[in-house]
Amino acid sequence: MSSPKTMYEKIWDSHLVHEAEGQTPLIYVDRHLMHEVTSPQAFEGLKLAERKLRNPHAILATLDHCVPTANRSLPVADPIANTQIVTMMDNCKEHGLTLYDMDSEHNGIIHVVVPEHGFVHPGMVTVCGDSHTATHGAFGALAFGIGTSDVEHVLATSTLPRQKSKTLLVEVDGELNKHSTAKDIALAVIGKIGTAGGNGHVIEFAGSAITSLTMEGRMTLCNMAIEAGAPAGLIAPDEKTYAFLEGKEYAPKGDDWDKAMSYWKSLPSDDGAKYDTIVKLKAEDIEPQVTWGTSPEQVIGVNTPIPGPSDFDSEGKSKACESALEYMGLEPGTKLSDLKIDFVFLGSCTNSRLEDFRSAAAIAKGTKVPEHVRAIAVPGSVLIKKQAEEEGLDKIFTEAGWEWREPGCSMCLAMNGDELKAGQRCASTSNRNFEGRQGKGGRTHLVSPAMAAAAAGAGTFVDIRQL
């Protein structure tokens, strides 16, 4: 009998195309997701080298990064963004690829629309020129981000040369507190292992608190594996996964469905499988999290005072704390509830799904965004926007003083004109609080959707458990 394997090892072994002495192993790529920012030079490279695109059926493309969330008609105001959008449309047309353009009712953020249509299944190797491809690990797919020359490589060969990763098991057992979410698990894990903690590893999330998450929650968690340094996160597929996929446009049908199900059920890690590293957290200990610095690992529970350089053992972390405090305009010991915020962003591939809007709306209902605060809600897709409107969530937000926008990546990376001004402080449901990420000089605090909604109502951070 063969030795027990992890889910990662099973997917790796089943995708190994060729291994030769002195060369990097070649693995097969089943699905390739694309957006307008990281693909144009890959298409160009293909053309310059006179190479064919190998498997058009394996590709799904959308427009999301540069898309305006106010006026979506072409041409968009920023001429460079417009060029990227038009180039993507031309490339997809030329190669016969499915593109969810801005007129499509399927348009939205790539990592939101792909699951909506069931394009990625358990056990698939999936790539995209985007580091948040890790999202699709929620379905038990090995999904990771790649650079532009690798995008070209996959277009031409449906393969990638890749070194095998180590495995890191993150086990979260117990029951989450009522107001803690998948986002809080993600931030707590990153706070514990650091942004380099997962370097060279694929993370498998397991434990009762993980299996209790909805598919949306699992996507949020896997999405942020990359912020812990791991190119991919994985969660074993189960009944929730199958129920989510069943009947979706790209899900297997009929006889195929039965065959797929029996394959999917063989994927979870075997009992006794060995991991290179194991980290354990107790769900009960996870409070609503807020980042205070300029790295996702600089994170605390909402009631913890902001740390100072002397709170860190290593010189590197102490120095990083000092410069983060300076950039963020913070003093050690300050309470998060004493910070005045200027902006709230509800959206991004991390937290822009229907469940996120429902939980934020439940808190936003009956509140009023203070005069000095601007709050924007940006759905992850046209479909989510429609569903939210059918449930009347848009009314709850607009009556509370929020702006209800069109879908896109928006202020997660501020490429589309939605951005912070220097010095503005933002409660954001996105994934990166790097310097300048949401606009030059902008100060980002990462939080869950419910915490963002509470901050919007109060003009400062509040412990949603006290509401």
Place this chain on the structure above:
Amino acid sequence: MEPYKNHTSVVALMNRANVDTDQIVPKQFLKRVSRQGFGETMFFDWRYLEDESDNPEFELNRPEFKGAGILLVGDNFGCGSSREHAPWAIEDYGFNTIISTSYADIFYANCFKNGILPITVTQEQWDVLRAEVERFPGVQFSVDLEQQMLETPGGTEFKFDLDQVRKRNLLEGLDDIAVSLQAESHITDFEERQKKELPWLWHSA
């Protein structure tokens, strides 16, 4: 990708360490949709004055270094952002060889994807080469990749180390894609097997 050819070429000297990829291609050029034409953006903020005329103070603008195909540069070249625009710019400008004491990992790997030979030398070797270029600006060095030899008119001659797979790929003009396509029969076999074993992957899409 063009095969790397042995050549004798003018050497441009940049006596600076830790030159990062933000300097090689500043971020205002990253939104372009083409990978061609980045040569004119190379070292943009150092190379041009406010009115976009050439900065006479910048070393690569020295008339003696005109047409240089070899860049002699300080330690840890290409550090910072992983942007592939940096080797695109260097190649487009006309350098196909870089000589330094060390390189950042990602940049080093990206050079081979773009037909650029990054030669690693010891600090002593670097000092000797630098002295020769400073004494005779416009001097031409000769590179023989097959033999892994670098030769100068001043009589310096040495063998440099190189990974043999990378060397072969440069000599044959094989980028990563071409290397993978050498295994194309394996890819086709894999696809045929997958169509039988996991047919829905090929039906539902």
